[in-house]
Amino acid sequence: MNEFKTFPQGGIHPREFKVYTKDIPIRNAHIPSIALIPMHQHMGKPAECIVQKGDTLREEMLIGRATGYFSANIHSPIPGTVTDIREMYLPAGLKSTVVVAELAGEFDRAGKSSQKKDWDNLSPKELIDKIADKGIVGLGGATFPAHIKYTLKEGIRLEYFIVNGVECEPYLTADHRLMLEKTEEIIEGIRIIKKILSPENIIIGIEENKPDAISVMERTILDRKLDIEVVRLKTKYPQGDEKQLLKSITGREVPSGGLPLDIGSVVSNVGTVFAIYEAIVYEKPLIERIVTVTGSIIKNPGNFKVRIGTKIGELIEECNGLYELMVKIIAGGPMMGFAVHDLDTPVTKGMSGIIALSRKEVPSWRETACLRCGRCIRVCPLSLNPTRLFKLIEHRQFEEAEKNGLFDCKECGCCGYACPAKLPLVQGMRLGKLMAKKKAK
Ligand code: SF4
Ligand code: SF4
Structure with missing residues (x-):
């Protein structure tokens, strides 16, 4: 058994609050009757909207085309009709074109069984093209288009492919549940990425506060005799940041302004690996993700498989509402997330959590002068x-x-x-x- 590793400088261990949802299995959220689908859900240029008001949509249809190299495709999460195309502010203060879709017609995938596709004969280039086609971006929050991350310059030798199962933000348990419930799928996703990147080492980093995820991953890897290592990490924030994670696992430092690739590494979140599995094995675009909906005032908190474009307010209703008036909603984790001012704000590809906080939990601090405490x-x-x-x-x-x-x-x-x-x-x-x-x- 290896030691718990971590990064050497700084970091904190805030109260976790994961207890609300960590033992609750993932549930399917209701399909939204109206979906608000932003064209800008990823790092890079927004997708170009290719539908118009009045158009009929099929489930998974391409509605936003990646513009240029650094962008990502957007697909319709529901079948229906485009009732409006408008501008809207998203939680990070980003203004985006949003396609408003009203649910109608038949689903092409939901409720039907899909055939698994054999991917062994596909070349790395064909796999990358499929990942780009399906609009896969980093689901840990950074939303970096995955096909760009996996396109290595010729001659580059990749030493490490690291799977980020850290989920160090308080409250969030979506990745934890995914590792428990979709272990085999994540392992197959890792094998797909291995074929693309040919790394020398594959490591899954998981913090010590998820012992069940560590043991299920280790057991599966052992059963299948795979050359993948699980590294146990000390629970410390912000270890989920890819640069900190690399420091914890490899001891190496990404240079200022640089990328993990500069030290021979690529890092992907477990949610991204699962999305890649679905994109390749079921040819499924990124139209849904796991979201933790939580907070002490949420009546039935949980982890939900949610269609992109679902309104945050509808997800809170799905949890049977609130015990008391909320004063703050955060999209993402409490440390790096953004306050939400409109319950019609849609779930996007990078949104891992929705946290409702009460007045008691959002005390009004009085700011004082710096105490020079260091x-x-x-x-x-x-x-x-x-x-x-x-x-x-x-x-x-x-x-x-x-x-x-x-x-x-x-x-x-x-x-x-x-x-x-x-x-x-x-x-x-x-x-x-x-x-x-x-x-x-
Ligand atoms: S927010 Fe910036 S300055 Fe503050 S601790 Fe984090 S990295 Fe350092
Ligand atoms: S009081 Fe000043 S020195 Fe102390 S933590 Fe705040 S900013 Fe830093």
């Missing part, structure tokens, strides 16, 4: 000096902030979490980056 420096996993960066941004010294590593900041929130003065450090970093980019333009 806690923010101690917890920053990237060895930055958040208090100094914050001051530079306040004084609009963006170039100096950049020299001090502003763009290395992952916006993980550790500094803000640890700060006794309750300074909005992460919000400051986000604003600083925006302003620095604007100034550079």
Whole structure:
């Protein structure tokens, strides 16, 4: 049995709150009668909308075509009719064209059995093309188009393919449940990616707070005599960040501004691996994902298989509503997620959780002056000096902030979490980056 590994610098261990949903099996959410499908659900350029108001949609039909190299296709999650095409703000403040679809007609896949496709004879290029065609992006939150991540330059030797089963954000258990319930499928997904990347080592990283997932993965790998290692990790936030995960597992550091590929590695989340399995084995586009709907005031929290485009408010209703008035809804995890102001906001490819918090859980903090305690420096996993960066941004010294590593900041929130003065450090970093980019333009 190996030791629990972790990254050496900084990090925190916030209260987990995973107990609400970690033992509840994944349920199918209702198919939405109206789906709101954004064209911008991935890193890179938005997809080009190729349908018009009044068009008839089939389930899984291509409705948004990737524009250029760095983009991803979008497919219709439901059969029906396009009733509107409009602009809408999404949780990260991103404005996107949204196709409004009203459910009608027959499903091509739902409720029908699908034939497994043999993929052994497909070349790596054919597999990548299928992944691009089906609109697969990173489901851990980064939404990096998977076909781009897996297209290696000729002659590149890949040392590590790492599967990210960390799920270090409090509350979220979607990846945990997926590892327990879709173990075989994830393993087959890994074999597909192995064929594409030919890595020297394949490692699945899972934190010690998911012992059942560690043991089911280890057992399956052993039974099938596969050359895949499960690495047990100490529970520490933000270990799910791919750069921290690489440091924990390989001891190597991705250079500032660089990518995992610079140190011979590719990292994919377990949800992405499962989506790739479905795309290749069942030719299924990314039209649904697992979402944790949780919080102490949700009556029946759980993990749901949700069609992309389902309204957040409908998912909360599916949990039988709330015990008391909520004051905050977060899309994603509480550390890196975004507050949602409109219950009609749709679930997108990168949305792993919906968390409803009560007044008690969102205390109104009074901000004070910096106490020079240095806690923010101690917890920053990237060895930055958040208090100094914050001051530079306040004084609009963006170039100096950049020299001090502003763009290395992952916006993980550790500094803000640890700060006794309750300074909005992460919000400051986000604003600083925006302003620095604007100034550079
Ligand atoms: S938000 Fe940025 S500055 Fe703060 S701890 Fe995380 S990486 Fe460091
Ligand atoms: S943690 Fe907060 S109070 Fe302490 S040095 Fe950092 S910014 Fe100042």
